[in-house]
Amino acid sequence: MVDLHSHTTASDGALAPRDLVREAARRGVRVLAITDHDTTDGLAEALDEAARYPPLTVVPGIEINCDVEGGEIHILGYLLDYAAEWFQEFCRAQRAERAARVYRIAARLAELGMPIEPREVFDLVKEGAAGRPHIAQVMVNRGYVKSAREAFDKYLHAGGPAHVPRKKLEPGEAVAIVRKARGVPVLAHPGLAGKDELIPGLVRAGLMGIECYYAEHTAAQTAAYVQMCKDLGLLATGGSDFHGPHLGRTNALGSPHVPLAVYEALLAKAREARASA
Ligand code: AMP
Ligand code: ZN
Ligand code: FE
Ligand code: FE
Numbered sequence: 001m002v003d004l005h006s007h008t009t010a011s012d013g014a015l016a017p018r019d020l021v022r023e024a025a026r027r028g029v030r031v032l033a034i035t036d037h038d039t040t041d042g043l044a045e046a047l048d049e050a051a052r053y054p055p056l057t058v059v060p061g062i063e064i065n066c067d068v069e070g071g072e073i074h075i076l077g078y079l080l081d082y083a084a085e086w087f088q089e090f091c092r093a094q095r096a097e098r099a100a101r102v103y104r105i106a107a108r109l110a111e112l113g114m115p116i117e118p119r120e121v122f123d124l125v126k127e128g129a130a131g132r133p134h135i136a137q138v139m140v141n142r143g144y145v146k147s148a149r150e151a152f153d154k155y156l157h158a159g160g161p162a163h164v165p166r167k168k169l170e171p172g173e174a175v176a177i178v179r180k181a182r183g184v185p186v187l188a189h190p191g192l193a194g195k196d197e198l199i200p201g202l203v204r205a206g207l208m209g210i211e212c213y214y215a216e217h218t219a220a221q222t223a224a225y226v227q228m229c230k231d232l233g234l235l236a237t238g239g240s241d242f243h244g245p246h247l248g249r250t251n252a253l254g255s256p257h258v259p260l261a262v263y264e265a266l267l268a269k270a271r272e273a274r275a276s277a
Helices: 017-027 043-050 083-112 117-124 132-141 148-156 171-180 196-205 219-232 258-276
Strands: 031-034 057-068 071-078 184-185 210-214 237-239
Touching: 017 031, 017 043, 017 258, 031 043, 043 171, 057 219, 071 171, 083 117, 083 132, 117 132, 132 148, 148 171, 171 184, 171 196, 184 258, 196 219, 210 219, 210 258, 219 237, 237 258
Parallel strands: 031 057, 184 210, 210 237
Antiparallel strands: 057 071, 071 184
């Protein structure tokens, strides 16, 4: 069982890296990619813990969210040289922008009659990367909404009344940054993004794969993206986007089923990425 998309407390996941790895091992996951938003800070602990659970392999990754006209595009990066100083500097800048956005969203929520203190958000975030799921949690705590899902559906979704876009980062730039770090860039959950018209441009920027297998994709979407990967010579990946039971999306770890061959194919793409960077 392969799961190439998951989050820890380093960003908006509910489980600490060590606990996520244990949970993955318990569920029989063989390959787990950790793809926190704009941070690789959970990886050291996760890799250390994974060493205690052979044959579980942890794949280092990241997820970079970009706002585009009328929606958002998330770029996953795998097996990159994440320790490079320039890359860590990029991540730090992204996280600083995430923190600044918390203040802007708080101001918007106040205008909507739902004031929150940024402090409440940062208490949840701790050292990690702040995101809308933390804000949603504060809205739940304050009784403005009953669930994080309701907070997103009513207020925080792209284009929603309390949604404030991030500083502009084109998805093609995110792809190029992953390639510069000699990693494999993959378009995350394109069925949620609804921006398929951008895929050719992303491929020109160096995109190497599409996350086809995803819990919220219909069977028809999965089939269409798998076909697209065949046509374009891209890697068809998949993952749960596990965040834990409370924060953000609630897909179960290790679902949907992704064959081990996908991991072999990812390693082949990673060799290609390193050879050409
Ligand atoms: P951000 O990092 O601020 O862009 O927030 C992105 C995260 O919010 C995603 O990784 C999901 O965990 C969560 N999210 C986005 N849209 C929704 C939604 N409609 N329902 C629940 N969670 C969502
Ligand atoms: Zn998330
Ligand atoms: Fe995402
Ligand atoms: Fe994600």
